[in-house]
Amino acid sequence: MSAEVVLSGLLAGYGVAVPVGAIGALIVSLASRHSWRVGAAAALGVATADGLYAVIAVLGGAALAGLIAPISGVLRWVAFAVLLALAGKTARDALRHRHEAAVARPTDGRRAYLTLLGLTLLNPATIVYFGSLVLGRRADDGLSAGAEALWVVAAFVASASWQLFLAAGGSLLGRVLTGARGRLWTALSSSAVIAVLAVMLVIPGS
Template sequence: MTDAVVAGLIAGYGVAVPVGAIAILVLGLTARTSIRVGAAAALGVATADGLYAGIAVLGGAALAGLVGPVAGPLRWIAVGVLLALAGTGAWNALRHRADPARAARTGRSLGTPARAYAGLLVLTLLNPMTILYFAALVLGRRAAQEWPARGELLFVVAAFAASASWQLLIASGGSLVGRMLSGPRGRLVTALVSSGLITVLALKVLLG
């Protein structure tokens, strides 16, 4: 079960750590409103990550009967997808910067905890790369070593907890940490850290 928890934590941080437009929106909401609004927004992001982790786990369970005959190729495909996501994240971080102005415009109507939670939940769910990321992780892991139902549940809970802890750190927008993470250098460093975590997950899937 420890393996599932560790994998979930790494997966959650891997998808949450890059500081892009969503994180800047959470930071800006906290700065303009209150920590309650920022925390609600952070939990909206984490809920989306947890939902996608759950969908990926359920999808993997539904495909369990098909995984056996194609376990080898599926494992390599999953590793390839994860490495592609890691490489794309690092490359985009080196080439582009998040748009704080756009995030500020998007956040003008999210001034209450309920609106902030719902708004960030929807915005994060609209990112198809998140479900691709979790699906590659779960299907790759199933091809290498299948978790029991309890392990899959722990994976989802750990992924949510990791995402929530990071997003709540981002929500402490008035702090020195918040300002450092939202700056150009902070966004670059967090994107590269995320790519490193995803690469570690790909190697774990490859090595079983």
């Protein structure tokens, strides 16, 4: 039973984490433009949000989907605005500093963690995903509190491992493309991807 619970939790965590969208692009961008520490902090912010939704799922919030449905549109537009602002700031900073030497300019890991935590909590896809898990759970599944906790931990570990993998990839990319031209290209590319994915959040059927 424990193995089944762990496998179920891992699949749930990877299911929500693996599709690389705007959040994943942000993690890669932060790690490539700043440091592994900042990227890892951002990655753990995303994993924490996924873990919180997993906790909500196992606590049996069967009414979650109903509570979120009335404000899902608002959440989409909030996330859209925040992501566009981040994309704009990324592009502006890249253009402003394009002639500077390639020096380490670390940002606050705590800020990266909180920003990505907040963005992931606003992500309607994450809410819908774990809401679906809640609705799919049977009330008589017979799992103990310990088994439920194990499921949450497995989901968190799966999400964290994938997000940290993205951060590691971003960090390596940053080391390879250390020149001014390379840093400008990656920053502008990341900004464009984030902007496109932000727009997709508010396009019906996307």
